[in-house]
Amino acid sequence: MSLNKTSFIELAIKNNVLQFGNFITKAGRESPYFFNLGAFDNGDSIKSLGQFYANRILETNIKFDMLYGPAYKGIALVTAIAISLAELGLNIPYCFNRKEVKDHGEGGNIVGAPINGNVLIIDDVISAGTSINESHELIKNNGGNPVGVFVAIDRQEKGPHGLTATAEVSSNLKLPVYSLINLIDIVSYLDQSDSYADELVKIKLFQKTYGIT
Numbered sequence: 015m016s017l018n019k020t021s022f023i024e025l026a027i028k029n030n031v032l033q034f035g036n037f038i039t040k041a042g043r044e045s046p047y048f049f050n051l052g053a054f055d056n057g058d059s060i061k062s063l064g065q066f067y068a069n070r071i072l073e074t075n076i077k078f079d080m081l082y083g084p085a086y087k088g089i090a091l092v093t094a095i096a097i098s099l100a101e102l103g104l105n106i107p108y109c110f111n112r113k114e115v116k117d118h119g120e121g122g123n124i125v126g127a128p129i130n131g132n133v134l135i136i137d138d139v140i141s142a143g144t145s146i147n148e149s150h151e152l153i154k155n156n157g158g159n160p161v162g163v164f165v166a167i168d169r170q171e172k173g174p175h176g177l178t179a180t181a182e183v184s185s186n187l188k189l190p191v192y193s194l195i196n197l198i199d200i201v202s203y204l205d206q207s208d209s210y211a212d213e214l215v216k217i218k219l220f221q222k223t224y225g226i227t
Contacts, residue, residue: 019195022066023203029059032200034213040141041171043224046216047200049167051087051138064094067164068102070194071095071134076162079131081108084149087138092126095136111152129156135163140191143183150187160189168193171224178226197225 026032030053037048054063071078083092092108099106109126135149146163153160168180168191175182184191201221204214 018066018069019199020203022194023200025059025062025066026195029053029055034210034216039171041173043171043220046213046220049139049169051091051166060090060094061098063091063166064096064098066194067091067095067136067166068098070192071099071164072102072104074162074190074192076134076190077132078106078134078161080106080127080129080133080158081136082129082133082149082153082158083108083110083136084145085111085113088136091136091138111149123152124156129153129158131159132161133158135160135189137163137165139165139167139169140179140183143179143186146183147187150189160187163189163191164193165191166194168196170197170221170226172226197221 081092089110096108107127204210
């Protein structure tokens with residue numbers, strides 16, 4: 015596991031983004047861990063999060079012209095990532111959507127730069143893929159070309175068709191999907207630590223039952 019992944023997992027644990035316990039997922043499964051990107055809720059942590067995303071984007075060498083983040087969590091994400099990219103010398107426009115179309119002032123349902131060229135979709139996690147599908151359609155309808163998806167975590171859980179949500183999105187939309195970390199990375203991190211023996215046992219069992227290895 016790379017230093018970036020290790021550092022991100024440690025940052026997530028420190029900020030109570032990655033939690034261990036008993037949680038119920040959207041799929042109704044009992045999960046021994048939970049990932050809440052909304053807990054990056056102060057200036058220092060959201061700055062670090064933007065830097066992790068920016069570095070991950072650049073290391074893929076993907077060609078893109080702008081960033082798009084679906085409301086609500088995507089709003090803070092694209093803002094932080096755009097700032098981090100600018101600090102690295104890459105001034106990239108970004109935008110996000112409104113949940114409801116504005117019928118006065120500038121109007122419309124897009125805030126920020128006009129959608130144009132090759133667009134990266136930025137989100138926190140892919141669950142059922144609904145948000146990414148909606149983002150893909152919105153970008154296409156506004157004249158943009160979606161070229162990739164970046165999320166913080168890939169839970170790597172198999173759905174009803176035997177594929178993970180990430181794999182289904184990638185297959186259905188013909189887009190590459192990248193993540194900062196995935197469940198295998200979390201297992202690897204816990205495996206190298208002396209502090210999470212009980213958590214590791216539970217997560218490995220969850221992974222064996224629902225995930226890919």
